[in-house]
Amino acid sequence: xAKPSYSTxxxxxxxxxxxxxSWRALEQIIHEEAAKFNFQEIRxxxxxxxxxxxxxxxxxxxxxxxxxxxxxxxxxxxxLRPELTAPVVRSFVQHHLDQRGGxxxxxxxxxxxxxxxxxxxxxxxxxxxxxxxIGSADSVADIETIAFMMRIYQRIGIKNFTLKLNSIGDLxxxxxxxxxxxxxxxxxxxxxxxxxxxxxxxxxxxILDSKExxxxxxxxxxxxxxxxxxxxxxxxxxxxKHGLQVLDxxxxxxxxxxRGMDYYTRTxxxxxxxxxxxxxxxxxGGRYDLLVEEIGGKPTPAVGFAAGMERLLIACEELNISLxxxxxxxxxxxxxxxxxxxWALSFLPELRSHGLSASMDYTGRSMKAQMKEANRExxxxxxxxxxxxxxxxxxxxxxxxxxxxxxxxxxxxxxTVLAHKSRPK
RNA sequence: GAGCCCGUAGCUCAGUCGGUUAGAGCGCCAGGUUGUGGCCCUGGAGGCCGUGGGUUCAAUCCCCAUCGGGCUCCCCA
Numbered sequence: 001x002a003k004p005s006y007s008t009x010x011x012x013x014x015x016x017x018x019x020x021x022s023w024r025a026l027e028q029i030i031h032e033e034a035a036k037f038n039f040q041e042i043r044x045x046x047x048x049x050x051x052x053x054x055x056x057x058x059x060x061x062x063x064x065x066x067x068x069x070x071x072x073x074x075x076x077x078x079x080l081r082p083e084l085t086a087p088v089v090r091s092f093v094q095h096h097l098d099q100r101g102g103x104x105x106x107x108x109x110x111x112x113x114x115x116x117x118x119x120x121x122x123x124x125x126x127x128x129x130x131x132x133x134i135g136s137a138d139s140v141a142d143i144e145t146i147a148f149m150m151r152i153y154q155r156i157g158i159k160n161f162t163l164k165l166n167s168i169g170d171l172x173x174x175x176x177x178x179x180x181x182x183x184x185x186x187x188x189x190x191x192x193x194x195x196x197x198x199x200x201x202x203x204x205x206x207i208l209d210s211k212e213x214x215x216x217x218x219x220x221x222x223x224x225x226x227x228x229x230x231x232x233x234x235x236x237x238x239x240x241k242h243g244l245q246v247l248d249x250x251x252x253x254x255x256x257x258x259r260g261m262d263y264y265t266r267t268x269x270x271x272x273x274x275x276x277x278x279x280x281x282x283x284x285g286g287r288y289d290l291l292v293e294e295i296g297g298k299p300t301p302a303v304g305f306a307a308g309m310e311r312l313l314i315a316c317e318e319l320n321i322s323l324x325x326x327x328x329x330x331x332x333x334x335x336x337x338x339x340x341x342x343w344a345l346s347f348l349p350e351l352r353s354h355g356l357s358a359s360m361d362y363t364g365r366s367m368k369a370q371m372k373e374a375n376r377e378x379x380x381x382x383x384x385x386x387x388x389x390x391x392x393x394x395x396x397x398x399x400x401x402x403x404x405x406x407x408x409x410x411x412x413x414x415x416t417v418l419a420h421k422s423r424p425k
Numbered sequence: 426g427a428g429c430c431c432g433u434a435g436c437u438c439a440g441u442c443g444g445u446u447a448g449a450g451c452g453c454c455a456g457g458u459u460g461u462g463g464c465c466c467u468g469g470a471g472g473c474c475g476u477g478g479g480u481u482c483a484a485u486c487c488c489c490a491u492c493g494g495g496c497u498c499c500c501c502a
Binding site: 007010061062063066067083112114116117118119120121122123126127128130195209210211212259260278279281282283284306307308309310311312334336366367368369370371372373374375376379382384386387388396398400403405 | 426427454455456458460461462463493494495496497498499500501502
């Protein structure tokens with residue numbers, strides 16, 4: 001056996017046939033729930049101009065400074081998309097979706113790329129689903145966004161998680177707070193972690209998110225954003241909290257929750273699970289009222305979230321939740337001899353046209369080998385067609401669960417199997 | 426970017442304190458049943474023991490490097 005010469009790039013995996021059913025089931029759930037919420041799917045390219053990604057997510061964010069896959073082709077710099085909010089907003093602006101009237105309620109499913117060191121629950125190519133509500137400043141948009149997110153986990157049966165909620169204020173509130181925070185931390189500058197020192201000028205709020213032990217004392221004593229929100233932001237935050245309470249969605253306010261992308265304003269939230277290990281964020285999102293304008297559109301408020309599909313599937317595994325059932329083949333035709341094989345081949349389309357799944361041996365092996373194959377494929381019925389059966393036009397239909405056989409014509413076989421399928425279990 | 430652990434059959438793993446043909450279970454293939462699966466029995470295929478170099482009479486085992494994987498920190502989905 002030759003050693004494999006090629007393998008997937010670091011941090012990227014093949015999703016093999018025994019895993020695709022779970023993926024498809026998850027995708028199915030997302031599509032169904034999105035339809036119930038009246039969201040429409042959007043699909044955008046895997047590549048985006050690097051400029052868009054940098055502008056959208058923020059030049060100084062971790063994602064942009066060290067995690068993007070970027071390359072040049074001709075005069076253009078491209079980036080493999082690390083998230084989809086900025087691309088969806090780009091699409092919204094590019095195609096003037098605001099001109100269609102109303103609020104754009106969009107959802108997506110697809111691969112994202114970040115050049116990080118892989119570990120459990122973190123890959124370089126991973127998949128997210130998420131949604132973006134563009135064109136509403138109302139708290140209902142925030143609440144419905146969170147409600148959709150929670151609905152997916154609820155439907156799947158993942159209950160062990162924490163929803164953290166915060167408001168990081170609008171532009172005015174935030175600029176005021178940033179200055180207050182800077183003034184508060186500056187005297188302790190030399191005692192802060194190196195990373196936090198760097199953040200002090202550019203993005204002091206990210207310090208609140210620091211896990212460095214030396215920072216904790218100062219973070220705890222630092223002024224809280226809630227005390228610096230202006231009236232609009234405060235009212236908005238109160239409405240969001242109230243809405244979640246009305247919907248019985250439990251949450252905890254975390255004044256230190258600051259998300260990793262620069263575009264967030266006001267509402268920020270994150271869903272984390274103890275079933276995931278160190279990469280415990282299942283999903284996250286927030287409001288981004290300035291991004292559309294930043295990218296070249298008219299000032300347009302928006303809110304959205306993104307969820308990690310691999311992490312969701314890991315949680316399912318930990319909780320022994322299976323999203324899909326074993327697929328069952330309706331009919332496998334065992335045939336013996338050239339003539340019977342030809343008959344089997346010609347009978348397959350007829351079976352399939354009646355909505356049945358049907359297959360046969362592709363290798364010309366022994367009857368026993370064919371039966372083994374039928375068993376391995378979890379076949380419900382096997383048709384046995386040898387010379388005798390072919391001559392008499394009376395085939396054997398074997399019920400693989402009961403190990404019972406009957407002689408039937410081709411027509412009778414179809415009606416028997418169809419009747420069996422339509423019977424309630 | 427930093428730290429720790431690990432690379433032996435398709436999969437999960439034994440093993441060799443360095444010494445003739447490297448093992449098991451599962452899976453795969455075939456036979457036992459000249460036309461019958463799942464259980465059982467028998468047999469078979471499948472490994473230059475991740476790769477390169479070093480030490481040695483001798484390396485899958487020791488040493489170094491490298492690649493790959495896992496976990497952690499940072500950050501995030």
